[in-house]
Amino acid sequence: MKKMYNVAVVGATGAVGTKMIEMLEETSLPINQVKLLASKRSAGKEVTFKGQTLIIQELVPESFDGVDIALFSAGGSISKQFAPEAVKRGAVVVDNTSHYRMDPEVPLVVPEVNPEALRRHKGIIANPNCSTIQMMVALEPIRKVYGLDRLIVSTYQAVSGAGINAMEELKSQALAYINGTPAEELEADILPCGGDKKHFPIAFNALPQIDVFSDADYTYEEWKMINETKKIMEDDSIKVVATCVRIPVLSGHSESIYIEVKEDGSDVSKIKQLIADAPGAVLQDDPSQQLYPQALTSIDRKETFVGRIRQDVDIDKGYHMWVVSDNLLKGAAWNSVQIAEKLHEMDLVTLKHS
Amino acid sequence: MKKMYNVAVVGATGAVGTKMIEMLEETSLPINQVKLLASKRSAGKEVTFKGQTLIIQELVPESFDGVDIALFSAGGSISKQFAPEAVKRGAVVVDNTSHYRMDPEVPLVVPEVNPEALRRHKGIIANPNCSTIQMMVALEPIRKVYGLDRLIVSTYQAVSGAGINAMEELKSQALAYINGTPAEELEADILPCGGDKKHFPIAFNALPQIDVFSDADYTYEEWKMINETKKIMEDDSIKVVATCVRIPVLSGHSESIYIEVKEDGSDVSKIKQLIADAPGAVLQDDPSQQLYPQALTSIDRKETFVGRIRQDVDIDKGYHMWVVSDNLLKGAAWNSVQIAEKLHEMDLVTLKHS
Numbered sequence: 001m002k003k004m005y006n007v008a009v010v011g012a013t014g015a016v017g018t019k020m021i022e023m024l025e026e027t028s029l030p031i032n033q034v035k036l037l038a039s040k041r042s043a044g045k046e047v048t049f050k051g052q053t054l055i056i057q058e059l060v061p062e063s064f065d066g067v068d069i070a071l072f073s074a075g076g077s078i079s080k081q082f083a084p085e086a087v088k089r090g091a092v093v094v095d096n097t098s099h100y101r102m103d104p105e106v107p108l109v110v111p112e113v114n115p116e117a118l119r120r121h122k123g124i125i126a127n128p129n130c131s132t133i134q135m136m137v138a139l140e141p142i143r144k145v146y147g148l149d150r151l152i153v154s155t156y157q158a159v160s161g162a163g164i165n166a167m168e169e170l171k172s173q174a175l176a177y178i179n180g181t182p183a184e185e186l187e188a189d190i191l192p193c194g195g196d197k198k199h200f201p202i203a204f205n206a207l208p209q210i211d212v213f214s215d216a217d218y219t220y221e222e223w224k225m226i227n228e229t230k231k232i233m234e235d236d237s238i239k240v241v242a243t244c245v246r247i248p249v250l251s252g253h254s255e256s257i258y259i260e261v262k263e264d265g266s267d268v269s270k271i272k273q274l275i276a277d278a279p280g281a282v283l284q285d286d287p288s289q290q291l292y293p294q295a296l297t298s299i300d301r302k303e304t305f306v307g308r309i310r311q312d313v314d315i316d317k318g319y320h321m322w323v324v325s326d327n328l329l330k331g332a333a334w335n336s337v338q339i340a341e342k343l344h345e346m347d348l349v350t351l352k353h354s
Numbered sequence: 355m356k357k358m359y360n361v362a363v364v365g366a367t368g369a370v371g372t373k374m375i376e377m378l379e380e381t382s383l384p385i386n387q388v389k390l391l392a393s394k395r396s397a398g399k400e401v402t403f404k405g406q407t408l409i410i411q412e413l414v415p416e417s418f419d420g421v422d423i424a425l426f427s428a429g430g431s432i433s434k435q436f437a438p439e440a441v442k443r444g445a446v447v448v449d450n451t452s453h454y455r456m457d458p459e460v461p462l463v464v465p466e467v468n469p470e471a472l473r474r475h476k477g478i479i480a481n482p483n484c485s486t487i488q489m490m491v492a493l494e495p496i497r498k499v500y501g502l503d504r505l506i507v508s509t510y511q512a513v514s515g516a517g518i519n520a521m522e523e524l525k526s527q528a529l530a531y532i533n534g535t536p537a538e539e540l541e542a543d544i545l546p547c548g549g550d551k552k553h554f555p556i557a558f559n560a561l562p563q564i565d566v567f568s569d570a571d572y573t574y575e576e577w578k579m580i581n582e583t584k585k586i587m588e589d590d591s592i593k594v595v596a597t598c599v600r601i602p603v604l605s606g607h608s609e610s611i612y613i614e615v616k617e618d619g620s621d622v623s624k625i626k627q628l629i630a631d632a633p634g635a636v637l638q639d640d641p642s643q644q645l646y647p648q649a650l651t652s653i654d655r656k657e658t659f660v661g662r663i664r665q666d667v668d669i670d671k672g673y674h675m676w677v678v679s680d681n682l683l684k685g686a687a688w689n690s691v692q693i694a695e696k697l698h699e700m701d702l703v704t705l706k707h708s
Binding site for chain 1: 383504506508510525528529532537546550551552554555558559561562563567570571572574580593594595597599601602603604608610612622641642643644645647648649650651653661662663664665666667668669672674680682
């Protein structure tokens, strides 16, 4: 008998949760039933799923009775509280928050990169940070062949990573500024980071802070990229460093990445071929046609786009590239649903219902 | 008798020319007379200068009769044609276009960095590229003490570098997109680069192309940063590489810069102190107060702002930083007027009138 899954989405009304529902409409995962969970405030709202009307329910521990796979994207504290409740009730959790990512018991998975890590799951699988995922899709095919000695990334991140309200904030600030409101009078309540003290306008600005500051004056977002890369690539010796910057883009994260490979024998055309052949990656690299990845054209696409691949001017084993992906899809919702698909393919979910 | 200069501004109606006039109102340079030159189309327009009304005149070779210092910012072809005419008539030219920058006979000057190069001038002095200038202000104090082995820069450049029309294009695209025009229907006629075939929207986007493509798939803008850095620092051994990206910011260029110094003995606090003491630079670096440079707060300021200074996670002599400046001021108009001030201080302009 074909396995059919009961799937729950936790945080169904958020920027990522909304996209999770879309991705579940398109997935090859055989679905029996979808349950949409959110805070009490959103309970009762209606959402269309494959032509059916689903009603959003308030998240409580019992919500997970009968659920086989639960996709979480409602913030770290919700995952901390409710993921164990879901696991207790037999569900496998795919968590899109940072809460469990660095837990040694929890696999951190990009399906194109380290699907085998799923076999070690004990009920919870973590979805990496959006900026990390697209970088992994672009770099893993290169690492596999030539090794990676170091990488330096500067990000150009969209505001949708901070939620729907951040998107509205960018739009209303942009309108106000164009209509003559001076920069110092623009209202800012969310960015750079909901959890920090001060807020700055993002419209027509660039903010070199994503998440709060941490050790050595790096932000948590920067540490996420550093630590998650080593965990996903299962290699602590890779030198990784990040500068994470928010720019006034609604969706689509861009990254300027410098890498140095370990082995001899690489060149630009071989690197390009590796990207062209890589699962989940699309090579967009033709300067004669001005073809390169762009945030605006990445929206609603599941792939990671790679271009501007150049050899370093001085370092033989150094390469530069420009990597773009829809942070709400491959960076979040799609990667989570892909993990669910892999769990099914690898038969790693035990059904709790008949 | 105190020297008083007749100063001409070529390209007086452009984004940079307008700022040159503002900077001439604030300069310590003793000015006898200001002459505003532009194309025939703009001739006759009135501009206020220190309370006086000046009338813009059509640029012709004879415009430079009686001019001591001519500030050019009307495009490379105008500089090519008219700078020699100005020099022939005894003026010293400060050229803001890229036309003469790599000419070995022409000094390329950031006054805080290499003022002595002005002594070699033969009538023309080149103003460096906007992105290069602010990087030089930030890095020269570090290079002087610890040497520079390499630098990798990713830029976040404002549209005003492409002129007033590019600023209007960003604003009208932003309004259209917010009002529901789909991305693929946004009108784009200027960016990424007026001289290239295709144009793409910049609103809510990031375009990894500034200027046209050149050798090894680097853009001219990227080569400018590489070559100009070596010329200004008078050291061809510095490894320099750039990725230049346009973002939806009106004014204020930001840069994520990685450097490796040559000598032992540096640390983050010493690097910060060097920046704090550097001429033209302002240290804005206090994560506990969320203090870091921002494009929006750099507008109309003459300084270069430096923050987010961190040691590399793995490389002892590696540092990361975030450098922001108003590209129309320090990146163009102010640096040009500063060069004129230096020429006066160093007595390098011979007056042609009594």
